[in-house]
Amino acid sequence: DTGVSQDPRHKITKRGQNVTFRCDPISEHNRLYWYRQTLGQGPEFLTYFQNEAQLEKSRLLSDRFSAERPKGSFSTLEIQRTEQGDSAMYLCASSLDGRDTQYFGPGTRLTVL
Amino acid sequence: AQSVTQLGSHVSVSEGALVLLRCNYSSSVPPYLFWYVQYPNQGLQLLLKYTSAATLVKGINGFEAEFKKSETSFHLTKPSAHMSDAAEYFCAVSPIRGNLIFGKGTKLSVKP
Numbered sequence: 001d002t003g004v005s006q007d008p009r010h011k012i013t014k015r016g017q018n019v020t021f022r023c024d025p026i027s028e029h030n031r032l033y034w035y036r037q038t039l040g041q042g043p044e045f046l047t048y049f050q051n052e053a054q055l056e057k058s059r060l061l062s063d064r065f066s067a068e069r070p071k072g073s074f075s076t077l078e079i080q081r082t083e084q085g086d087s088a089m090y091l092c093a094s095s096l097d098g099r100d101t102q103y104f105g106p107g108t109r110l111t112v113l
Numbered sequence: 114a115q116s117v118t119q120l121g122s123h124v125s126v127s128e129g130a131l132v133l134l135r136c137n138y139s140s141s142v143p144p145y146l147f148w149y150v151q152y153p154n155q156g157l158q159l160l161l162k163y164t165s166a167a168t169l170v171k172g173i174n175g176f177e178a179e180f181k182k183s184e185t186s187f188h189l190t191k192p193s194a195h196m197s198d199a200a201e202y203f204c205a206v207s208p209i210r211g212n213l214i215f216g217k218g219t220k221l222s223v224k225p
Contacts, residue, residue, distance in 0.1 A: 042215030098211050099145050104156035
């Protein structure tokens, strides 16, 4: 299967700890997106990459968040000094380009205690 | 700015009944519109998308949606609900740069 994969699927951490999530997009997809989804809400855009370049970051992406996509393949999303408000599902999606269909991974559910 | 409004956070229908989930959008450019479905603790699966071709779009699992520019709507329908349709449904609009802007979602319950 060549779908979008995310690791880990679940993460429980204590407030103040750093966490890192990984996303492996569909191969040959140039675009990679990160979204955050809290309970009862639709996903909210965080950031996206065109190949290895991070082209846009949402205002939701505070200084504690950083994302990378080295070599234009997999991507990582790191949250430093986690807060309880960071508890959410973090979704990754990839697309061929621009406004093409985005295919989503299963998500990483973060719980900050 | 683009935005999406989904009317009704929860819709309940009987098995075999018509499913109608409402979505209205706001977009300053010709929109690309999407419907995704999400099952509990899973990612989103594309049901269908509108990209300025035919206004009636057919998707997977018997769903379809009609783009109505005059009403800025993109409602999702299915003639006959099945128990397996119970899930949360999200309407989304894509501005030119590509990121999706989602509505808050509608949870569909199907009663036997």
